[in-house]
Amino acid sequence: MAKIELDLAHSYKPTPQQDSDYALLPLNMCFEDGGAYALLGPSGCGKTTMLNIMSGLLVPSQGTVRFDGQDMTRATPQQRNIAQVFQFPVIYDTMTVAENLAFPLKNRGVPAAQIRQRVGQIAEMLEMSHQLDQAAAGLSADQKQKISLGRGLVRPDVSAVLFDEPLTVIDPHLKWQLRRKLKQIHHELKLTLIYVTHDQVEALTFADQVVVMTRGRVVQLGTPDALFERPAHTFVGHFIGSPGMNFLQAQASGGTLQIGGHALPADRALPEGPLRLGIRPEYLALAPAGTPGTLPAQVRQVQDIGTYQLVTLDAAGQALKARLSPEAVPPATGAAVGLQVLGAHSCFYRDEELIP
Numbered sequence: 001m002a003k004i005e006l007d008l009a010h011s012y013k014p015t016p017q018q019d020s021d022y023a024l025l026p027l028n029m030c031f032e033d034g035g036a037y038a039l040l041g042p043s044g045c046g047k048t049t050m051l052n053i054m055s056g057l058l059v060p061s062q063g064t065v066r067f068d069g070q071d072m073t074r075a076t077p078q079q080r081n082i083a084q085v086f087q088f089p090v091i092y093d094t095m096t097v098a099e100n101l102a103f104p105l106k107n108r109g110v111p112a113a114q115i116r117q118r119v120g121q122i123a124e125m126l127e128m129s130h131q132l133d134q135a136a137a138g139l140s141a142d143q144k145q146k147i148s149l150g151r152g153l154v155r156p157d158v159s160a161v162l163f164d165e166p167l168t169v170i171d172p173h174l175k176w177q178l179r180r181k182l183k184q185i186h187h188e189l190k191l192t193l194i195y196v197t198h199d200q201v202e203a204l205t206f207a208d209q210v211v212v213m214t215r216g217r218v219v220q221l222g223t224p225d226a227l228f229e230r231p232a233h234t235f236v237g238h239f240i241g242s243p244g245m246n247f248l249q250a251q252a253s254g255g256t257l258q259i260g261g262h263a264l265p266a267d268r269a270l271p272e273g274p275l276r277l278g279i280r281p282e283y284l285a286l287a288p289a290g291t292p293g294t295l296p297a298q299v300r301q302v303q304d305i306g307t308y309q310l311v312t313l314d315a316a317g318q319a320l321k322a323r324l325s326p327e328a329v330p331p332a333t334g335a336a337v338g339l340q341v342l343g344a345h346s347c348f349y350r351d352e353e354l355i356p
């Protein structure tokens, strides 16, 4: 296993002129040895480009890739000793499950007894022990992808295992189980795992550290908790959460915040001028109309989502969302309320970046 350091940028164009010409804007980051990481972001944000640069399928147009301090920028995938699991199963139909799992080890000349032991361990983790002697050809797409996952995890000496949206073909119920399973496997095998996905639930359940990307830019590397509580960029606030963070335009001046024509006393020192106030629907508390220090709002809609109630409100000329517990007495549609928008969980942003 290795610590992987990236200090690079990548453009598929020969002479990039502007930010939009880059698939990856200049970045400097480190994947620690033995960590469980997710690369999360919408389609086209640069996740696969970053993965391919790490695996050696792509050479960055500028900068370096280091494994344990050693420059590997131009090393082949073979030299980097990386295992990769793709969206679709890559297995040999003519072999049994056990032979498929053993293949990466056999290829590297691992002794037979060791292969048997490791294949047994991986099959047990993936609950495939009873299928070891079955031909891969007859298995479902789900089962085949499980073999691919096993093949990715079977070598204990790899620098890292890279997963590119590996659960795409998996049935939703099994997907849920495998996400948890992979986390458990990470705990047991202590491999460096890097998992690409556009699905926040997948990223947040699997990873200890999540790299959030948008339009070629890494906007935050943090724990799932940090992404939720202290989004470093408005994109993270909006992309993580269900629904995402609410944002209000505000103006700070002499200890007061002006929000849509209402003045609220600021609860912390803030730089003067225009800001955006971010508050998650989970933390947007409703109070009786006219409560001092609250923002006047009107209830537009209350929806029962099952595990929570979603309240849509109009305040300061825009729509905000609040999540209430299923047991809470919901406000009436059209009712006037006060919103507690300031508090320990509120965040402020200037130019999309979190104000520390």
Ligand SMILES: Nc1ncnc2c1ncn2[C@@H]1O[C@H](COP(=O)(O)OP(=O)(O)OP(=O)(O)O)[C@@H](O)[C@H]1O
Binding pocket: 012, 023, 041, 042, 043, 044, 045, 046, 047, 048, 049, 050, 198
């Ligand atoms: N081989 C290529 N040649 C030119 N442009 C490319 C190439 N591969 C990717 N791109 C562009 O680089 C940007 C980043 O693409 P990338 O595939 O890395 O994103 P992604 O986040 O993995 O998206 P997806 O989830 O859709 O695969 C996109 O604008 C894409 O169109």
